[in-house]
Amino acid sequence: METLTHILHGFVVATQPINLWYTFLGVFMGTIIGVLPGIGPSAGIALLIPITYGMNPTSALIMMAGIYYGAKYGGSTTAILIRTPGEAASVMTSIDGYEMAKKGRAGAALAVSAIGSFIAGTIGVIGLTLFAVPLTSMALKFGPAEYFTLMLFAMTAVSTLTGKSPAKGIIATILGLMIATIGIDLQSGQARYTMGIPEFQDGVGFVVVVVGLFAMAEVLRGLEGIYRGTSAEAMKIKGKLWLTREEWRRSIGPIWRGGIIGFVIGVLPGAGGTIAAIMSYTTEKRLSKHPEEFGHGAIEGVAGPESANNSDTAGALVPLLTLGIPGGGATAVMLGAFIMYGVQPGPMLFQTRPDLVWGLINSMYIGNVMLVVLNLPLIGLFVRLLYIPQGILYPMIVAISAIGAYAINGSVVDLWLILLFGVIGYIFDKVDIPVAPLVLSLVLGGMMEQSFRQAMTISGGELKIFYGSAITVTLLVMSLISVMLPFIIPRLRAMGSKGDES
Amino acid sequence: MTDRIIFVCALLLAGVYFWGTAQIPSLELGDPLGPKAFPRMLGVGLLIAAAMLLAEILNNRKKAVTDGDDSGGFKWEPHDWVVLGVVAWTALYIVLFEPLGYMLATLIYLLVLTGYFNRGRHLMNSLSCVLFVAISYFAFTKLLGVNLARGIIPF
Structure with missing residues (x-):
């Protein structure tokens, strides 16, 4: 009952005019960041932290979450029109989305992305609302040893699952x-x-590291691309910005399935939006009566992955908000933002600042509605951003990064x-x-170091504290499995193929 | 080739990190581990990761021999000079950031880069750079209260 009161009060917080304004600002900037190459959601959020120091933490975090999930909407536009994912998780959208655009169905591809993102994004937020409370009750039992092993698991999963x-x-x-x-x-x-x-x-501020690794590195890659003549040109939007009855019929299943796949993958550390999108794509291809159409403009190949990578963002916020442990790069930056505002996410936050947590979660329902409204009629406006010469855009990103970094300590x-x-x-x-x-x-x-030293x-000074409870043992075993998995899977595959041959 | 360089860099970094750890003065008051224990674990962890990389290198080499694939070498190409030039130009921008101030240093920095990477559109480049610098400076300093280097410009 108390939780229900908090959730309802969260809607009151989220619908305050100031928070509605910051939700709008966040999703608007997120869409722009997603469309433009250079500043991704991680660098975008990091750059905003020093500039928004004086703000009320609830409003600031609502805005930053808006950037995080708004960027996913924007990323699909770039994927469809120039076959370059505006952010990594849109990589699968670029395959069939671009093929649809070539066939004159760019409008339908953009529409199904926006609608799929809205439905799946909402599925994700519902999942976040439902799973947050049970997980926080479990997390309250965590001591320093449990936190250390949990962080160890998050890190091993992320380090072995991302990259080759x-x-x-x-x-x-x-x-x-x-x-x-x-x-x-x-x-x-x-x-x-x-x-x-x-x-x-x-210490070395994470803002400068994130801006350097994401924004500055992207500028260097982008300028190199201009010199080599490999930067892509944007296609014009042709066709109506809506779906035919047949396209609706083919899209609705992938949207629902993508929404669920994305949320589940998002909760797991290390997997992230890209894996969610790939899983959704392969699921749809396997379920389709016309798998041969995939890669040649199948609308299911846009609807599923785009939905999955949007509900993934809400899933990724589950471990961040309930345990205080992010499962990937972008949520790690969000955690950094929380800490900068003096807010420590985790189970206690649901008891000490329910207004902030539920205000933030509920603002995502509103943000998703704003995004679908922004992305359907105003898509032409965002697309115009793609026509800004990249030779002007990239140098300006360096200047914006310099402002953000200099603003921290001068x-x-x-x-x-x-x-x-x-x-x-x-x-x-x-x-x-x-x-x-x-x-x-x-x-x-x-x-992690603090938890380790506190536990010791x-x-x-006895190490047995790390294998003294069921939670720590489970997490240690999961960490070990995540390290071993990339070595075991290829061997199993090789054994399987040898078995097939014989 | 690049993997072997990463392997050597990881070993060097581990060595430097162990040396840096040894320089930390020890004062273990009420803390059984002290400030050196966790860094030592990281140094050992880096050595283990380097060993894993070596195993991958040897495994890939075996695969390359069986597949007849001998690629993977690094070659310096013309675009690498361009990237190096951008890095050097950005370094100069940072050197001049405080002496010249945000507005002037950024304007010069942007004019040169846009002139090179958006060739032939001088008017568009100049106008965008001037507008960007002016708007960003006033928006951040006057509206958002961000402190940016003034340099030789008196406002």
Whole structure:
């Protein structure tokens, strides 16, 4: 009953004029960020943090969540019209969406993306509403050892599931943890790895790392693309921006299934929107009576993945809000934003700040309605952004990043860090080292070390605290499985194919 | 080739990190582990990850020999010079950011980059750069209260 009261009060918070305005601003900026190459949702949220310091945390977080799920809507526009996903999770949309656009059905592809995103996004938020409370009751039993093993699981899952090589994923994770150890150690007061630079005493801010790895690296890749002549041109929207009766009939099943697949995958750490979209695509292809149409403009190939990658965002907020542990790069940045505003997500937040949590969750119902309204009639306006010459756009992204970084401490050291991490991100992309594990471990690193040391203090220096409860053992086994899985699966496949041959 | 470079870099980084850890003074008051234990675990973790990478390299080499595939080398190409140029130009922008101020440094930075990457459209480039710099400066400093370097411009 108390929970129901909190949920209803959350609607009162979400519908306050100021919060409606920030929901709108968030989804509007999110759509633009999704459409434009360069600043993805992670860098977009990170850049806004220093600028929105003085704001009320509820409104600021509502706006940032709006950017996060709004970017998914915008990402599909770029995927359909220039076959380049505006953000990674739209990669599957670009296959059949672009083929539909070539056949003059760009309007239908954009419409099914917007409608699918709306329905699936709402399915995701309903899932978030339903699962949040039971998970928080479980999370209240967590002590430092449970939190340490939970973070270990999140990191191992993200490091081995993103990217092509598990070893490189783990290297990225450890690099992030190492960066997190820079600065004054909170327990002993000792400076660690500061190299005599006063700005490093507070540690390396995650904002500059995220902006460097995502925005600056993308600028370098984009400018390289212009020089090599590989940047794509946007197609014109042809056809009505609505679906025919037949297209509706073919889309509705994939939308529902995509919504459920996306939510479930979103809750799991490491998987993320891209895997949700791929799973939805393969499911639809398997279920279809015309699998041969996939890859040549099948509307199911747009409706399913686009729905999956939208409900994934709500799913990804489940572990972040209930446990305080993000399961990927973008939610790690969201966690960073929460912490910057002095709000610690996790089970206690549902008791201490129910207005903030439920205001934020319920604002997503409203945000999804705003997005579908924005993305259908105003799609032409957003598409115009694709016609901005990229030779002008990319340099301006550097300037915006410089403003965001300089705003943190008024120090050029942060600008140097953006450049450094931009170069690192560019090189990492070339050599297939994923950056999401680095961001996740950077944000979680401090908390992870604290949990480890607290657990060891409680146990008097005995490691058995980490295998003393069912929760920690389960999480340790899951961590081990997630590390071993990428090595076991290819061997099983090889054994299977050998078996088939014989 | 690139994987072997990553392997060597990981070993070097682990070495530097162990050295940096040894430099931290130890004061273990009420904390059985102290500030060095977690970093030491990370150093060991990096060595294990490097060993995993070595296993992948050897495995891939075996596969490449059986498949007859000998690709994967790194070659310096003309576009790498362009990226290096952008990095160097951005470094110069950072050096001049405070002495010249946000407006002037950013304007020069943008004019050069747009002139190179959006060639032949001088009027469009100049107009966009001037408008962007002016609008962003006043929006961030006057409306949002963000402190940006003034430099030699007195407002």
